[in-house]
Amino acid sequence: MKYISIVLLAWLSIINHAGQDIYICKNAKISLYSSAPIEDIRAVSSNAASVFNAATGELDFSVNIRSFQFEKSLMQEHFNSDYMESDKFPKAIFKGKIAERIDVSRDGTYPVSVSGDLQVHGVTQKRTINGTVEVRNGTVSMSSEFMVKCADHHIEIPAIVFHHIAESLKINVSATYSPYKN
Numbered sequence: 001m002k003y004i005s006i007v008l009l010a011w012l013s014i015i016n017h018a019g020q021d022i023y024i025c026k027n028a029k030i031s032l033y034s035s036a037p038i039e040d041i042r043a044v045s046s047n048a049a050s051v052f053n054a055a056t057g058e059l060d061f062s063v064n065i066r067s068f069q070f071e072k073s074l075m076q077e078h079f080n081s082d083y084m085e086s087d088k089f090p091k092a093i094f095k096g097k098i099a100e101r102i103d104v105s106r107d108g109t110y111p112v113s114v115s116g117d118l119q120v121h122g123v124t125q126k127r128t129i130n131g132t133v134e135v136r137n138g139t140v141s142m143s144s145e146f147m148v149k150c151a152d153h154h155i156e157i158p159a160i161v162f163h164h165i166a167e168s169l170k171i172n173v174s175a176t177y178s179p180y181k182n
Contacts (some may be wrong), residue, residue: 021055023177041066057098140177
């Protein structure tokens with residue numbers, strides 16, 4: 001019985017220590033922008049969730065497609081029903097790993113590259129995305145800007161609206177993390 005108690009205490013200690021390297025963000029901001037000849041399209045979601053494991057560099061993001069807000073409600077309706085088919089593919093997900101080691105105990109700004117899988121519209125693509133990690137007074141923030149081609153994720157743009165929607169979207173991501181507390 002004493003042996004089991006020691007093993008259990010050691011295991012709980014390891015889990016608690018590992019939890020100190022986990023950071024979460026429940027309100028990451030993701031914006032998309034499409035520049036086209038007839039009109040630009042902008043949308044923002046401030047409801048993305050992200051988990052960052054500082055010990056391993058693992059980074060996960062998830063955003064509900066319907067959480068994107070557009071300037072025009074008709075754009076939002078077409079985005080969800082015609083292009084993203086958000087009833088069928090409700091989330092966009094990124095799971096990757098930061099190549100560089102980030103010392104979250106030291107303030108600083110770190111350029112990083114994250115390699116992983118980006119799943120949009122049910123199609124997963126391997127991606128390497130550049131970004132920045134900033135550590136200030138124990139707070140970890142991340143930001144990135146990258147392009148996503150609609151064709152890479154089998155998002156069809158009908159010829160009739162081709163002048164309204166660009167073939168690629170510029171994506172901006174920003175997240176501020178808090179240490180995970182058990």
